[in-house]
Amino acid sequence: MSATILVVEDAPESLAMIAGFLEENAMTVATARSGAELRSRLQVLQPDIILLDVNLPDGDGIELARQMRLGGRFGLIFVTGRDSDEDVLSGFEAGGDDYVTKPINLRTLLARIRSVLRRSREPVITFDGWILDVVRRELFRPTGQLVELTAGEFNILVALASRPAQPVSRDFLLDVIANRDPREISAHTVDNLIARLRRKMQHDGQNVPIVTVRGIGYALMPAQRKPDPVKVD
Structure with a gap:
């Protein structure tokens, strides 16, 4: 079960x-040593899971997670010596x-990561009545x-639909395009796709929920349910 993991830990060892x-x-790993580096990483990276130390040199990891709403955007596992x-x-x-x-038991940590991944990876994703079957593609x-x-x-739509209402960077979307040849892509590849x-999604005046997020990339913004009309006798 491969995934991208962002490890936020200030102790080098x-x-x-x-x-x-x-x-x-088989995990792809990115690292950060502080809250500031975490913020910087998330400008261009969309990890599946963040492993977040609580005692960071520039702040408290739990408070940082709350402020940035990390748990609503990514899989989030706190890794810390604080055990009260x-x-x-x-x-x-x-x-x-x-x-x-x-102290961390690495095998236990890996099992916890895989458990979070299993819970977060749904075989079918739905939005505004659309059905995205990830298994059958x-x-x-x-x-x-x-x-x-x-x-x-398809890969780009899955990446967007997996994080509804969250901006996804062009760099990340380039990474999810399967079997691409670096010699054949350009900065406009994602925009063209x-x-x-x-x-293809436009049909009979239907609104397509993919929006452009200036300076970042794109986001899937499912329409909010409108209130029922008021009946007048």
């Missing part, structure tokens, strides 16, 4: 140990999916009609 072990187990019941409860209340205390309109997509278009995807 612990950071190297965790990152090395995860890479040995109050700390654990605060971690879960801040949106954490799990709370692992030091098919998109169906609210009317039930199949929409033919290329591999690149998004334009094609919008055209």
